[in-house]
Amino acid sequence: MWRALWLVPMLLSADDVPVGVVSGYISDIQPASFLLKTVTEKQFRCTYDNRTWFEQSRIRVPIKSFQPTDLVEIVADRRLIDGTPCYVRTVRLADLARKESGRMHITYRAVTENIIPRGEYNWAGTVKELTPEMLVLRTRSQGYKTISLRRDTRYLEDGVVSERERLQLNTLVSIRAGRNFEGKVEGYQIIWGAVTPK
Numbered sequence: 001m002w003r004a005l006w007l008v009p010m011l012l013s014a015d016d017v018p019v020g021v022v023s024g025y026i027s028d029i030q031p032a033s034f035l036l037k038t039v040t041e042k043q044f045r046c047t048y049d050n051r052t053w054f055e056q057s058r059i060r061v062p063i064k065s066f067q068p069t070d071l072v073e074i075v076a077d078r079r080l081i082d083g084t085p086c087y088v089r090t091v092r093l094a095d096l097a098r099k100e101s102g103r104m105h106i107t108y109r110a111v112t113e114n115i116i117p118r119g120e121y122n123w124a125g126t127v128k129e130l131t132p133e134m135l136v137l138r139t140r141s142q143g144y145k146t147i148s149l150r151r152d153t154r155y156l157e158d159g160v161v162s163e164r165e166r167l168q169l170n171t172l173v174s175i176r177a178g179r180n181f182e183g184k185v186e187g188y189q190i191i192w193g194a195v196t197p198k
Helices: 008-012
Strands: 020-027 033-038 043-047 053-056 072-077 087-093 121-130 134-138 144-157 172-179 185-192
Touching: 020 144, 043 087, 121 144, 134 172, 144 172
Parallel strands: 053 087, 144 185
Antiparallel strands: 020 033, 020 072, 033 043, 072 087, 121 134, 121 172, 134 144, 172 185
């Protein structure tokens, strides 16, 4: 038992362990775990249990319904299960329409929207400053807002999952944000462009 316990800090401190919404492919499905290959080509052994929700077209399905070629969105947590910190709460089949400009076209609604809605603030405005760590938003009625960007901040461009590097200064955006335990405002979702992909 003691031999297993000394591994816990090392496992939990792994920076690459997926947390939040992650896109990828699942394979090597076992009774309590599967192999996750992310869209950035990283691989993790993730665990699940009878509380994990598997969904296709908003209908709960068994895990065997997923194939290694199916693009999925998962909600991952750092809960330690069976010796691995990648615990999966939700697996949802992504609605892959086409690939264009290096972006994946999947449905706009995030897998966490009905399960773990986050953020007490919803702001709209223009991006005045932008770094990998933070964004300064100029709103019309509330002045400037400084928002920290998280590793799992979700970016949506024209209703499509995008990335921070595509966001430009002076872009009109809508941001869902909230305060962390330290009182700092963090951005959970940033949207710009049209809502529905063309």
